Amino acid sequence: MKVFVTGGTGLIGRALVKRLLVDGHDVTVLTRQTLDSSEAVTYINSIDDLETRQDIVVNLAGAGLADRRWSPAYKKEIRASRIDLTQALVSRLRDIGMPDVFISGSAIGFYGESKDRDFSETDAVGSGFSAQLCHDWEASISDIGSEGTRCVLLRTGVVLDRALGAYPQMTQSFRFGLASWMGQGDHWLSWIHLADMVGAILHCIHNEAVSGPVNMTAPSPVTHRSFSDEVRKATTTLVGMGMPGWVMRLMVGEMADELLLTGQRVMPTKLLSTGYEFRFGELRDAVADLEQQ
Secondary structure: EEEEEOOOOOHHHHHHHHHHHEEEEEEEEOOOOOOOOOOOOOEEHHHHHHHOOOOEEEEEEOOOOOOOOEEEEEEEEHHHHHHHHHHHHHHHHHHHHOOEEEEEEEHHHHHOOOOOOEEOOOOOOOOHHHHHHHHHHHHHOOOOHHHEEEEEEEEEEEEEEOOOHHHHOHHHHHHHOEEEEOOOOOOOEEEEEHHHHHHHHHHHHHOOOOOEEEOOOOOEEEEHHHHHHHHHHHHHOOOOOOOOOOOHHHHOOOOHHHHOOOOOOOOOHHHHOOOOOOOOOOOHHHHHHHHOO
16 A cells, blocks of 8 residues: 655654555655655655655654643644644645545543543543643544545554653663652553554554544553552662652643643553454563563
């Protein structure tokens, strides 16, 4: 198939593109980097450079939520990199022909924060910047389902990979013998191993029963304190301590309360009901794999 991927050089996109190439697909990647195309993959720097209809579109582009402090200017950049780009992409697809399947990014921040509730795909949007961002991002493709395109919205949790993303940041102190967690550590972490993230995206591509929002999380969310305990079993640490909330707010501002000191317990209801089998359904198995790489 012809597959177009935005954000194809990021953590998820890079692993997905690698798998798509192994499976023999014709892949085009939108990237801000200057990369040479090959027989296997075509790199473009502008949506306008996409000139032929694609069978599948996977839209993963977006400025990193945790890359910088959330100044008003960066919050505008976060929104533009998702919503404006997605709207421009949809416009271009209408010009060249809509794909059979359009898979677009979102996040579990859609649900807002809770320590008590379990969230499935049928739950309503929560409150806060992240929730509004996800709601508006999803709304930017809400009208294309009527055009014969199957739409899937990836409400993604924290993606765990040994080398990139949240895991090396969350476990950095463990390399120096200090087990750590954020705040009180009693807030939820809904996570997914990178291998399952890619596997679940492919499941969404190939399974016609999957449409609408899909929670991309493992079926066993944990608290941040439990996450620390699990990593501690697989590493050598001497002591453990939490990073006080006031310190984190001082360091990163609003982001601390939106991303780091709060969370939500999100279940992959739709993936499980449509037959996806997780390679890493339990955190201990995911950590064991990540620590042996």
